[in-house]
Amino acid sequence: MSDFTIYNTLSREKEKFVPLHPPFAGIYVCGPTVYGDAHLGHARPAITFDLLFRYLRHLGYKVRYVRNITDVGHLENDADAGNDKIAKKALLEQIEPMEVVQRYTDNYHRNMDQLNVLMPSIEPRASGHIPEQIEMVATILEAGYAYISNGSVYFDVEKYHQSNPYGQLSGRVLEDLLATTRELEGQQEKRNPFDFALWKQAEPEHIMRWKSPWSEGFPGWHLECSAMSRKYLGDEFDIHGGGMDLLFPHHECEIAQSKIATGKDSVRYWMHNNLITINGQKMGKSLGNSIILDDMFSGNHPLLEQAYDPMTIRFFILQAHYRSTLDFSNEALQASEKGFARLMKALSILEKLPRSPQTTIDIDGWETRCHDALNDDLNTPVMISHLFDMVRQINLINDGKEQVTDTDIARLGLKLSAFIFDILGLRDNSIADSGSTVLPDVIRLLLDIRQEAKKNKDFTLSDRIRNELGNIGIKVKDGKDGAEWEMG
RNA sequence: GGUCACAUAGCCAAGUGGUUAGGCACCGGUCUGCAAAACCGGCUACAGCGGUUCGAAUCCGCUUGUGACCUCCA
Numbered sequence: 001m002s003d004f005t006i007y008n009t010l011s012r013e014k015e016k017f018v019p020l021h022p023p024f025a026g027i028y029v030c031g032p033t034v035y036g037d038a039h040l041g042h043a044r045p046a047i048t049f050d051l052l053f054r055y056l057r058h059l060g061y062k063v064r065y066v067r068n069i070t071d072v073g074h075l076e077n078d079a080d081a082g083n084d085k086i087a088k089k090a091l092l093e094q095i096e097p098m099e100v101v102q103r104y105t106d107n108y109h110r111n112m113d114q115l116n117v118l119m120p121s122i123e124p125r126a127s128g129h130i131p132e133q134i135e136m137v138a139t140i141l142e143a144g145y146a147y148i149s150n151g152s153v154y155f156d157v158e159k160y161h162q163s164n165p166y167g168q169l170s171g172r173v174l175e176d177l178l179a180t181t182r183e184l185e186g187q188q189e190k191r192n193p194f195d196f197a198l199w200k201q202a203e204p205e206h207i208m209r210w211k212s213p214w215s216e217g218f219p220g221w222h223l224e225c226s227a228m229s230r231k232y233l234g235d236e237f238d239i240h241g242g243g244m245d246l247l248f249p250h251h252e253c254e255i256a257q258s259k260i261a262t263g264k265d266s267v268r269y270w271m272h273n274n275l276i277t278i279n280g281q282k283m284g285k286s287l288g289n290s291i292i293l294d295d296m297f298s299g300n301h302p303l304l305e306q307a308y309d310p311m312t313i314r315f316f317i318l319q320a321h322y323r324s325t326l327d328f329s330n331e332a333l334q335a336s337e338k339g340f341a342r343l344m345k346a347l348s349i350l351e352k353l354p355r356s357p358q359t360t361i362d363i364d365g366w367e368t369r370c371h372d373a374l375n376d377d378l379n380t381p382v383m384i385s386h387l388f389d390m391v392r393q394i395n396l397i398n399d400g401k402e403q404v405t406d407t408d409i410a411r412l413g414l415k416l417s418a419f420i421f422d423i424l425g426l427r428d429n430s431i432a433d434s435g436s437t438v439l440p441d442v443i444r445l446l447l448d449i450r451q452e453a454k455k456n457k458d459f460t461l462s463d464r465i466r467n468e469l470g471n472i473g474i475k476v477k478d479g480k481d482g483a484e485w486e487m488g
Numbered sequence: 489g490g491u492c493a494c495a496u497a498g499c500c501a502a503g504u505g506g507u508u509a510g511g512c513a514c515c516g517g518u519c520u521g522c523a524a525a526a527c528c529g530g531c532u533a534c535a536g537c538g539g540u541u542c543g544a545a546u547c548c549g550c551u552u553g554u555g556a557c558c559u560c561c562a
């Protein structure tokens with residue numbers, strides 16, 4: 001089996017994953033800003049790094065996965081500035097900022113649970129780490145890489161760049177940045193347009209504010225991730241993840257301020273997931289094509305032809321590689337829905353397969369191919385294509401065209417379960433497998449009666465049972481060994 | 489305007505120099521009282537133009553198109 005490799009944005013190459021302190025592995029991922037409902041854009045990084053979390057654990061690492069909640073103010077530039085996003089929403093709705101934060105945090109958690117995204121090991125909130133952030137600002141000031149201007153503290157990028165390469169992660173050249181930065185209001189406090197705030201003095205109407213040595217205000221926009229990753233993962237840690245949209249300036253700034261605060265390059269592997277498009281267009285609130293997850297699951301949105309099960313969404317996202325853009329459309333989602341159902345179907349017949357004295361399929365080679373795909377920078381689409389190869393094998397066994405022993409069925413079942421449920425984090429939520437058995441039993445009874453009717457050539461009765469079950473949403477499917485059914 | 493990505497069959501999506509990835513749709517077939525479902529099989533594409541090479545979707549150049557970032561949004 002090959003080594004686990006990760007594409008490192010910093011080197012622009014796939015690198016073998018070697019943790020700093022085996023068997024431990026530390027991951028930090030930029031989490032949501034909780035000022036609105038979770039949408040598709042939140043689902044992708046959550047699922048991508050959930051996959052990473054699950055796979056590292058599968059490989060035997062003891063993983064600490066930290067994913068923050070951003071609940072401290074960040075300015076909006078497009079509107080009548082002055083308030084941060086959370087404060088603004090709070091005023092709008094006449095409630096406490098922390099009430100907004102709580103509501104949308106709960107909502108995010110609920111949606112992530114629906115997508116079968118595991119909770120991280122630690123989920124720190126920016127508002128709960130103000131002292132750590134203030135301390136980091138002070139350290140950077142003492143080191144001489146920041147300056148105070150009108151109660152705010154800014155990071156001195158130019159000075160940093162004299163001894164450290166600024167822009168390495170995102171491929172920016174400082175001189176170019178200077179040439180292309182636009183003139184904006186509020187820039188006059190800064191020595192250079194590309195300097196960024198470590199601490200920001202609050203405007204009078206700004207509700208979320210904390211006391212600091214420099215002013216009453218709030219921490220800078222990139223600082224929380226540096227402060228919290230350091231606190232929970234140390235000065236140096238293994239993996240930092242996030243969306244590609246965070247590459248610049250957010251992660252670039254994190255690198256700079258952490259380097260000065262700790263004297264070390266804090267992150268070994270930078271991982272970035274790509275964005276989601278809808279019908280070929282970027283998803284965005286301003287474009288009116290942003291779909292929140294609740295609507296996705298209920299189908300209640302003009303762009304949606306139907307409701308999509310969370311597992312369909314998860315499977316769909318995993319069918320593309322995390323570093324590629326992924327285009328949502330009804331056609332594509334419906335394709336995934338059917339493919340996923342076929343996968344689950346094959347899994348369900350596994351136990352019922354006819355046993356043979358020998359096995360004619362190559363289980364070990366297949367397992368290696370699955371692992372190799374995952375080891376190749378989490379190439380889930382290739383891994384899933386191997387799963388479908390096994391689906392075909394299972395069906396061929398079922399048709400008597402291939403053979404498998406009793407032992408190998410058990411072995412295969414364990415492996416499939418590990419890949420599909422443990423690593424990919426999929427969940428079989430067909431109704432027959434959950435909750436009470438009363439409904440399945442009743443349906444089974446009806447189907448038995450129908451079978452007898454068919455035997456007696458009473459097709460009026462048999463069709464009536466099938467049709468009326470169909471009317472209440474239960475699809476009857478005749479097979480060789482009696483009828484099957486499913487909700488739908 | 490600057491920087492960087494990407495362009496693969498009806499749709500989605502892997503693939504980084506030489507054996508048809510995969511899913512959905514579609515078309516055949518098996519099964520079946522009928523239908524549906526299920527299963528098996530088929531479907532050989534790489535934006536355009538030029539170049540490198542014995543050989544290119546894959547490397548290089550140009551053109552066209554799409555997207556991301558360049559903002560005290562995260």
